[in-house]
Amino acid sequence: MSWLTKSLGSSLGKKLLMSLTGLFLISFLLVHCTLNALVFLQDGGETFNKAAEFMATNPVIRTMEIVLFLGLIVHMVDGLRLHFENKSKRPVAYAVINGKNSTWYSRSMGLLGTLLLLFLVMHLSHFWFNARIAGTIPEQMTMFEKMKEVFVSPIPVIVYVIGCGSLAYHLMHGFQSAFQTIGWNHPKYMPTIKCIGNIYAIVVSLVFAAMPIAFHLNLIK
Amino acid sequence: MTKIDAKIPEGNLAEKWTKYRSSVPLVNPANKRNLEVVVVGSGLAGASAAASLAELGYKVKVFCFQDSPRRAHSIAAQGGINAAKNYQNDGDSTYRLFYDTIKGGDYRAREANVHRLAEVSGNIIDQCVAQGVPFAREYGGLLSNRSFGGTQVQRTFYAAGQTGQQLLLGAYSGLQRQVGMGTVEMYTRHEMLDVVIIDGKARGIIARDLVTGKLERHFGHAVLLCTGGYGNVFYLSTNAMGSNVTAAWKAHKKGAFFANPCYTQIHPTCIPVSGDHQSKLTLMSESLRNDGRIWVPKKQNDPRKANDIPEDERDYYLERRYPAFGNLVPRDIASRAAKERCDAGYGVGTSKMAVYLDYAAAIVRYGKAEANKRNIHNPSDEEINVMGKEVVAEKYGNLFDMYKQITGEDPYEVPMRIYPAVHYTMGGLWVDYNLMTTVPGLYALGEANFSDHGANRLGASALMQGLADGYFVIPYTIGNYLASEIRTPAISTDSEAFVAAEKAVSDQLNQLMNIKGSKPVDYFHKKLGKIMWDKCGMARNEAGLKEAIQEIQALRKEFWQDVRIPGELDNLNPELEKAARVADFLELGELMCKDALNRNESCGGHFREEFQTEEGEALRDDENYAYVAAWEFKGESEFELHKEELKYENIKIAQRSYK
Amino acid sequence: MEGNLNLTLKIWRQKNANEAGKFETYQVSGISEDMSFLEMIDVLNNRLIEEGDDPVAFDHDCREGICGMCSMYINGSPHGPNKGVTTCQLHMRSFSNGETITIEPWRAGAFPVIKDLVVNRSSFDRIIAAGGFVSVNTGNAQDANNIPIPKEDADEAFAAAACIGCGACVAACKNASAMLFTSAKVSQLALLPQGQVERAKRAQAMVAQMDEEGFGACTNTGACEAECPKGISIENIARMNREYFSAVFAAK
Numbered sequence A: 001m002s003w004l005t006k007s008l009g010s011s012l013g014k015k016l017l018m019s020l021t022g023l024f025l026i027s028f029l030l031v032h033c034t035l036n037a038l039v040f041l042q043d044g045g046e047t048f049n050k051a052a053e054f055m056a057t058n059p060v061i062r063t064m065e066i067v068l069f070l071g072l073i074v075h076m077v078d079g080l081r082l083h084f085e086n087k088s089k090r091p092v093a094y095a096v097i098n099g100k101n102s103t104w105y106s107r108s109m110g111l112l113g114t115l116l117l118l119f120l121v122m123h124l125s126h127f128w129f130n131a132r133i134a135g136t137i138p139e140q141m142t143m144f145e146k147m148k149e150v151f152v153s154p155i156p157v158i159v160y161v162i163g164c165g166s167l168a169y170h171l172m173h174g175f176q177s178a179f180q181t182i183g184w185n186h187p188k189y190m191p192t193i194k195c196i197g198n199i200y201a202i203v204v205s206l207v208f209a210a211m212p213i214a215f216h217l218n219l220i221k
Numbered sequence B: 001m002t003k004i005d006a007k008i009p010e011g012n013l014a015e016k017w018t019k020y021r022s023s024v025p026l027v028n029p030a031n032k033r034n035l036e037v038v039v040v041g042s043g044l045a046g047a048s049a050a051a052s053l054a055e056l057g058y059k060v061k062v063f064c065f066q067d068s069p070r071r072a073h074s075i076a077a078q079g080g081i082n083a084a085k086n087y088q089n090d091g092d093s094t095y096r097l098f099y100d101t102i103k104g105g106d107y108r109a110r111e112a113n114v115h116r117l118a119e120v121s122g123n124i125i126d127q128c129v130a131q132g133v134p135f136a137r138e139y140g141g142l143l144s145n146r147s148f149g150g151t152q153v154q155r156t157f158y159a160a161g162q163t164g165q166q167l168l169l170g171a172y173s174g175l176q177r178q179v180g181m182g183t184v185e186m187y188t189r190h191e192m193l194d195v196v197i198i199d200g201k202a203r204g205i206i207a208r209d210l211v212t213g214k215l216e217r218h219f220g221h222a223v224l225l226c227t228g229g230y231g232n233v234f235y236l237s238t239n240a241m242g243s244n245v246t247a248a249w250k251a252h253k254k255g256a257f258f259a260n261p262c263y264t265q266i267h268p269t270c271i272p273v274s275g276d277h278q279s280k281l282t283l284m285s286e287s288l289r290n291d292g293r294i295w296v297p298k299k300q301n302d303p304r305k306a307n308d309i310p311e312d313e314r315d316y317y318l319e320r321r322y323p324a325f326g327n328l329v330p331r332d333i334a335s336r337a338a339k340e341r342c343d344a345g346y347g348v349g350t351s352k353m354a355v356y357l358d359y360a361a362a363i364v365r366y367g368k369a370e371a372n373k374r375n376i377h378n379p380s381d382e383e384i385n386v387m388g389k390e391v392v393a394e395k396y397g398n399l400f401d402m403y404k405q406i407t408g409e410d411p412y413e414v415p416m417r418i419y420p421a422v423h424y425t426m427g428g429l430w431v432d433y434n435l436m437t438t439v440p441g442l443y444a445l446g447e448a449n450f451s452d453h454g455a456n457r458l459g460a461s462a463l464m465q466g467l468a469d470g471y472f473v474i475p476y477t478i479g480n481y482l483a484s485e486i487r488t489p490a491i492s493t494d495s496e497a498f499v500a501a502e503k504a505v506s507d508q509l510n511q512l513m514n515i516k517g518s519k520p521v522d523y524f525h526k527k528l529g530k531i532m533w534d535k536c537g538m539a540r541n542e543a544g545l546k547e548a549i550q551e552i553q554a555l556r557k558e559f560w561q562d563v564r565i566p567g568e569l570d571n572l573n574p575e576l577e578k579a580a581r582v583a584d585f586l587e588l589g590e591l592m593c594k595d596a597l598n599r600n601e602s603c604g605g606h607f608r609e610e611f612q613t614e615e616g617e618a619l620r621d622d623e624n625y626a627y628v629a630a631w632e633f634k635g636e637s638e639f640e641l642h643k644e645e646l647k648y649e650n651i652k653i654a655q656r657s658y659k
Numbered sequence C: 001m002e003g004n005l006n007l008t009l010k011i012w013r014q015k016n017a018n019e020a021g022k023f024e025t026y027q028v029s030g031i032s033e034d035m036s037f038l039e040m041i042d043v044l045n046n047r048l049i050e051e052g053d054d055p056v057a058f059d060h061d062c063r064e065g066i067c068g069m070c071s072m073y074i075n076g077s078p079h080g081p082n083k084g085v086t087t088c089q090l091h092m093r094s095f096s097n098g099e100t101i102t103i104e105p106w107r108a109g110a111f112p113v114i115k116d117l118v119v120n121r122s123s124f125d126r127i128i129a130a131g132g133f134v135s136v137n138t139g140n141a142q143d144a145n146n147i148p149i150p151k152e153d154a155d156e157a158f159a160a161a162a163c164i165g166c167g168a169c170v171a172a173c174k175n176a177s178a179m180l181f182t183s184a185k186v187s188q189l190a191l192l193p194q195g196q197v198e199r200a201k202r203a204q205a206m207v208a209q210m211d212e213e214g215f216g217a218c219t220n221t222g223a224c225e226a227e228c229p230k231g232i233s234i235e236n237i238a239r240m241n242r243e244y245f246s247a248v249f250a251a252k
Helices: A002-009 A011-041 A046-057 A059-088 A109-134 A143-150 A154-181 A190-216 B013-023 B044-056 B094-104 B111-131 B163-181 B246-253 B286-290 B317-321 B331-346 B360-373 B381-407 B462-482 B496-515 B521-536 B542-562 B574-598 C037-050 C122-131 C151-161 C168-172 C179-191 C199-212 C223-227 C235-250
Strands: B036-040 B059-063 B184-187 B190-198 B201-209 B215-219 B222-225 B264-270 B293-297 B355-358 B416-425 B442-444 B627-635 B638-645 C005-013 C022-031 C100-104 C113-115
Touching: A002 A011, A011 A046, A011 A059, A011 A154, A011 A190, A011 C199, A011 C235, A046 A059, A046 A143, A059 A109, A109 A143, A109 A154, A143 A190, A154 A190, A154 C235, B013 B111, B036 B044, B036 B201, B036 B215, B044 B059, B044 B163, B044 B184, B044 B462, B059 B190, B094 B111, B111 B163, B111 B462, B163 B184, B163 B462, B163 C122, B163 C151, B190 B215, B190 B246, B190 B496, B190 B574, B201 B222, B201 B496, B215 B496, B222 B246, B222 B462, B246 B442, B246 B574, B246 B627, B264 B286, B264 B331, B286 B381, B293 B317, B293 B331, B317 B331, B331 B355, B331 B416, B360 B381, B381 B416, B496 B542, B496 B574, B521 B542, B521 B574, B521 C037, B542 B574, B574 B627, B574 B638, C022 C037, C122 C179, C122 C199, C151 C179, C168 C179, C168 C223, C179 C199, C179 C223, C179 C235, C199 C235
Parallel strands: B036 B059, B036 B222, B059 B184, B222 B442, C005 C100
Antiparallel strands: B190 B201, B201 B215, B264 B416, B293 B355, B355 B416, B627 B638, C005 C022
């Protein structure tokens, strides 16, 4: 198996890991986002709570959760490693940089990822840690009610909106970049991939951001 | 006068090379491992020779002054490479390529060498394709050809306008493969500053590491100079800034004869000089003359803009003088005609040293044809104009863009201004059939030698010659010499000859550094260039050449008293590099003038005003000058002429006419 | 005085690889807009020489955009502000009177500075030596037309092969990555039948060498493609990735 560690340890291998875990996380986000959108059904969180309950108890989902965390950790560790390694490749910085040759967010994936990580810490402590690990959410309290409670204060709302903004830009580059890395760049299809990636990034982030705002403004019944 | 022996094999012309290859002594593989070869220069000739020799098993060292062997100036060749493949079924053959090359060279090249060149031309294409050189192809997947000046068949293979680049990168990849395998040691940013001669044989070189400034001694059982041409003696040329004569000139001063130095090719279609700041000239491919029309105003010093000059006040002088070939006359003729018009006061542009190359007629012609193709009846002038420009852009777009980039003018709207510029030097170190100079063990390949193009080179033949020499000639002919060297062990670089050679180089560099004069190297180089261009350029005459010799001698003296070289010896010092090269150009320039003065005839790239027909065409003197002028260095400003008679046994010499 | 551009130049000066460098400011005046950028530097250098100063060392050779030797990082862009040109083809009409121009060397750990604006790019040569070739000895070749190649493939291979090895991709990349350079050669040979025999070995060897030289990984920002004077596409990087992954996972 030394060939595998050697290959995954190469610059291309590290990128492959980023790409595959990234795509995996993208697929998770779609599920997460769809489930969350159920709060907008205005049924007092009934459907949403059922779905949340299913996610929390189904053994397959619980297993996937472990895989998800592993994927997330690989994505983070690999990302940070790439970031610092890449930084070291230019020991003397330029005095002047003209940023017109690429988008700012494509150059700032490490920063955006770090912002996302900070957001994630808060997000997980709000919902996942308390519900699954610490058990500090009372039995009778549903996930819907918990959300209502969290988003009363404006601070988490602001943090969530910033987090979703970071997510949007992270995905706008990450989505198409993942395809490029695994070699799926074809003149016929790449424009479509980029287009889907942008739509995905914006829609998913908007849906996520809409929740705390809507809860905060009491728009969800 | 010593007799110089070209060592041309006996037998019929067509069988000489085959017979030679079958009978040349061989070196067995075990012995090859002990034989070391120094290759100077990494262009088409150098890279191909080094890779091929290393493949055979020789220990090879390669030197180039650039930061990578891939940067050698072969990379800039645009048009293509000739080969007698006859893929087009248009009647091409080895003999025809041979014949065209001899005739194009104005009957001043050696028959046996040129025939060998034509014989191996096909193998070059095979080799390059096998390496992955992406030549242009037809839709059927087979190789495409185009036609070039001086021929009636389509035998030119090409890769867009970057054929030289693709061929060089092919040779470079072969070279790097050997470097990776450890059979070639590559020395980049190294410049050869002398050849070391022991017991009359070339045994190595002195090279300067341009980064550290350190002088190094390198031994070789044989030394190959693949160092290109000396067009930069004119300061302004299409050569790269670093192209120089130093390696060849040092060899010349150590005993290698220099042949036909006055044969210089002036390319007719270059972007003209825009001011005193000009550092080099850019070629516009010869292919532009296929569709463009060349003209000047009929009125002297006409101040009007090109588009304001009505049709009947334009002088399409090439079409007027050469109705049969028109704008497609060979390079030397087109260049001289442009100079004649400008000298007579009809030149255009701010400098008045340019002529127009006009695409307006071609745009209309192509526009109308395109309208027919698209079934547009009665198209408006505007539509014709748009469609015509589209067609021209497809054919010549990259050249037009380059012109616009450099001049700031849009050639789709206004005629291009062009003027001839120094492009290639047919002269070089004298070599025999083995490509060996008059110094045993010292070889010259590619543009650095004189051998194949006579007094004028045909388009797309330089790439052919460089690769022929490196891939298919030297691997055989070097065996002829090295077979007798297998008993020579590697000579220590601490030996007396190496130490002395290094000291001489070191002394010269120190001398240059210590002049501490007042003028930068460029000042002298520009002055030399002007003397050469005015008096030993497109047209020469006895009085001018004699003046030039004196002026060059005076300039050389001034250089050695007043040049200022900043920086240190032991650091990267581009000014010192330039100074050492210009010092050699200042000696070569004199020899070029002397050679031009000696050759009392006009042929190919050498046009003596005293020797022309009544219509102003070149007048050759086959009775007295059908020889190679090989000059031996005898001391400062002293050169002895040796003549190698050119015998034409297979071709009937005739006058060239393009009327 | 040939023209009327007056400019302020901030140029990186560094005596050699071991000493620290710094920016020096120079004024040049009377610059013609017909000059190339390098001719403007020539003017400055000749003045510096006459004034007894050390001229600015910079790499250059063909001055027609094909040898790949020139390498200045001008106002934050490799080869300056114009698209699709090298520094030697950049002309002063692209600048305006009174402008300040900052000129830096290529910055990358794998391209150490030798002096002033001159850097060492021999890492590129070693990447090619690792596998950027077809192993065919002189004389091994069959007739050229025995290998028909679809025109589209030949054209695409040519587009990749047009790389001049200048290193602008590395200079432009925030990670100083050499993926565009390496992938151009991998692509050229992967697209041609001649390159098939060694394709798996080639991709792995060249990538390994690229990593060993100390170039960064790719973030797919596309800066390399945008700054490449020859317009080499990042599709080549995707192709190299395919070549590499299929070599790694499918090879025995």
